[in-house]
Amino acid sequence: MSIFNKLFGQKRTVLSPTFVKDFSKDNNQLSALTELLNKIVDGEKKDSIERDIKFLKYGLDGENNVYFELKNSFLPILCLHDVRVSYEDYVAQLDFVVISSKFICILETKKLSGNISIDQDGNFIRTMKNRFGKEYKEGIYSPITQNKRHVDILKHVLSKELKINNMPILSLVVMANPKTIIKKYKCPAEIEKSLIKYDQIKATLEKYQNVKANQYDLSEKDMFDIANLLVRLNTPIAMDLEAKYQLSNGEYQKKDDEQLREELTSYRLQTSRAENIKAYYIFNNAEMEDMIAKYPRKEEELLEVKGFGKVKVEKYGEEILNIFKGQ
Structure with a gap:
């Protein structure tokens, strides 16, 4: 923040959530999969595509829940949805980015079926029921680890491009399924504070916004510079669906x-x-x-x-x- 702004103040215009890159359910991958589905004859490949469409829609519903909470948080923040940052040899797929004058927060959205528990070693275990109602457990890759990697990449990008080195960049993993129960009473403290339900987003962001020890105070120009940088570095990738599903001519209508x-x-x-x-x-x-x-x-x-x-x-x-x- 400039000395002039510190001395004389700066009128803030971002008084509520502003989406620089907005949420849309018109997902390119979903459109491509749906288009491909209509071209494939019945068989295992078509079943596989239908299953992936179902999972993708399920995930988008979860992101829509997070979007609703951010949009209605009444916080003075900039937001971006679905940003694939490609920089040097690094790639980070960011579900949501929140930029405040006090911090940046990366929200990794997970809409998982079943209940989640985290043990004292930080392992994530999901408990689900099969079609006969019998419970079973499975380990899943830690979304905390995944999102910390995204934080490190963003820190590197901001340092190189905008010379921002001390900005607090927070990591939040948001469980977006309202039915999911999270058991984290045994988990490490670092994970406990980084894992929340989607209806806790506003309270969590407000807490970080009001931390008195945080002396960082970005100008709105700096906030928009960060947001516009992420938009510029956004590089969506078109998946080769024919290669993914190993489709042959005989499987097309x-x-x-x-x-x-x-x-x-x-x-x-x-x-x-x-x-x-x-x-x-x-x-x-x-x-x-x-x-x-x-x-x-x-x-x-x-x-x-x-x-x-x-x-x-x-x-x-x-x-x-x-x-x-x-x-």
Whole structure:
């Protein structure tokens, strides 16, 4: 904070939660999975995709619970949702980031089924019931450890980019399932204070905001500089779903031959007019029939079609493959 602001004060304009990167249930991964699901024939792969969609929706519901609590906290904070920070060789996927004049807080959201207990060694154990009502337990990776790694990365980024070195950066793991019971009476104190239910978010953040020993006091410009830096470093990654589910051509629903002829002919005509060339220069009827028979979905498969070399595939391949992929 500048000396001028310390001496004469600075009028605050952030008086309530302000989302610099807002929450949205229109999740790109969910959209991609749903689109893929509609293209796959029935079978184990389709079941696997349906299961992943269910889990993703479940997680988004949990993040929506956290979003609601932040949005209605009446705290003077900046918030960001779903930021994938990529910096140097480091990557951190942050569910929520809260920026106050006194601290920064990374919220790792978990909407887990069952109840959670933490032992004296900091191990997380989840207790669940099977379909017959019998309880069973399983260990899960510590979300505390995961989020501490995110804190370390953010400290490094702020030091390098904005020369901020002493800003308190807090880690909170938020259990977003209202039915989950957390048993932490035996756990280490560091974990106990870092693990909360989503309805405790406001009280927890207020406590840190009002810590008298915390002498840090960011200006609003500094707060927005941090938020805008995270937006700039946000690098969403597009998952290769075909590779993840090891999909083959035989597992896709295919368009019938007549539909393909109609779409390919239309594409050929529009492209030839745009380039002012003969339509058969793009592909002739024999090449089109070979294409339909081989039903390519990848560049290497299109290269096997009669009349398609590397140059033609580079020029027209993406749009042709999109026809076969239904895009």
